[in-house]
Amino acid sequence: MQIGNVTLAGRMVLAPMAGVTDRAFRQICREHGAALTVTEMVSAKALTYGDKKTPGLLALAQDEHPAAAQIFGHEPETMAEGAKIARAVSGCDIIDINMGCPAPKIANNGDGSALMRDPTLAARVIEAVARAVDVPVTVKFRKGWDEKSVNCVAFACMAEQAGAAAIAVHGRTRAQQYSGTADWDAIRAVKQVVSIPVIANGDVAVPEDAVRILEHTGADAVMVGRGALGDPWIFERANALLETGVCPPLPPFAERIDTAVRQIELAAAQKGERVAMLEARRHVNWYLKGQSGLKAFKMRICALERLEQLYPLAEEIKRAAGC
Template sequence: MVTIGGIEIETPLALGPMAGVTDMAFRTICREQGAGLTCTEMVSAKALCYQDKKSIPLLQMGEKETPAAAQIFGSDPVCMEEGAAIAHEVSGADIIDINMGCPVPKVANSGDGSGLMRNPDLAVRVAEAVIRGAKCPVTVKFRLGWDKGSINCVEFAKAMEEAGAAAVAVHGRTKVQMYSGTANWDWIRAVKQAVNIPVMANGDVFKGSDAPRILRYTGADMAMIGRGVFGNPWLFAQCRAALNGEPIPDPPPLAERCDTAVRQFEMAAANKGEKIACLEARKQYAWYLKGVPHAGYYKEQIVKITTLEDVYRVTAGIKRDLC
């Protein structure tokens, strides 16, 4: 059991927030597989302040989705305070998370996301503002630093704790690394040793045995899983088994994996409309087929999906020819 600002989390496994991936449908699937904490895609605080209609649906929580976090990003303290209040009210989330780790150039180069790691004083003001606005526990997700010559995650974590953050999540790469190379767990361990609040370790959890390994190595309180669950929500069940000292289950047969994918796309269509759900299904369904022999033909069909009928037709073909 991990406690973040009074919020109890039974399983020390978190689904990392990922734009275009962790929508309500996918979060629902991951919770079924054992995710103890889920988080929305990142939402612009500025967009919330301007009442952008596209941003509000991103904050919608699933039925019984608790404990869960809503993530916002931005670097204007006034806007972040207001955005946090809106995000908490709209989502009903237990936790508001601040994105100080996004490495995408258009975000980071404008001073948002990991850009805040270059301006720790502003980052502290942002954290304090979000805590005032959210009126619930606030966590902060960040990286090791901007580049290998300016790694400041330990000092940054201490500053976030002092500002009032209830927990931090650390991705073991710099902004410049993006997602390349290997995550450096040594720095996550250094952060854990430097603060008294819970620490979530993020980076390179790709198989069940990686969860106990990252927690053992870093001393962190929770493992946060990101790209490892692309098309593979069963990673949570595997990690949970490994943490419990149980045999790690194999992923289900391909037919069952396809059924899960279809259910995800149906839930997404009900939530955001068939057109958008099917456009997003193009990459997501391809992830579900990663490593499946002779799947090339169906991957070519998947990139043309525009309706749920297309999804059903492709799925029938996969089951007929590949299962």
């Protein structure tokens, strides 16, 4: 798949998720078949104001290319300046504009999915960013604000005309947040009216879903969000299913736990042990999903404070699972 002058080696993309898709998790997903990764969304305004913490969210892993840096905001000039800073700080191959985040603290400020209510302003933002950077610009948005204002088809046409090199469409409205069912028909309708690549997003929980959403929508690629939590193998398994028609099984549980430990080690090296261990509490628990008989470990995982506590606990979890 081609996004502007950027070539993707596959059709599986890791969605940006605030507080989740840090450099460590993205690295693990790349190793297991994600063809494109996207940073956590960062505020263009924070970048232009020189916020010290924000640039760290844009740091890419070694050899993490192609990769996109995602920014949010609604002021064209600020977004353009923020995009230039994000490109310089990260060395990213693509700038992605978030026009889909449903979180009240984002949308209530006119950012994220709020831009779907003002396509004229959204167009100005895309045009400004596209002029400001020397890499392709992509846009992620939703089906619409709510069921009474479904405008993803017109919004997609606007994005293409404004200079977007590709678009990612989440098949839910802002009002739905992440509840209910994603409307794949809406994504298919978008694909039928634009000539730029379309990345389908929503309700891809297992590899078979990736095949189904591509077949249903005709999209060029699939973006996986929550389906990758604790399961970075969804990318390589979906790749195999798409290429051969056969979906390989998940690796043994012991290997999955070892991967969880490695992810936390990477995070500790990148952001410090204290922060990494706080975040490990949910990441490690995600790796336990679908495995019965381990409920008693969840509270112990949530009490982790140091890496040295993780190693014996991981071995105990493997023994309890019969590994």
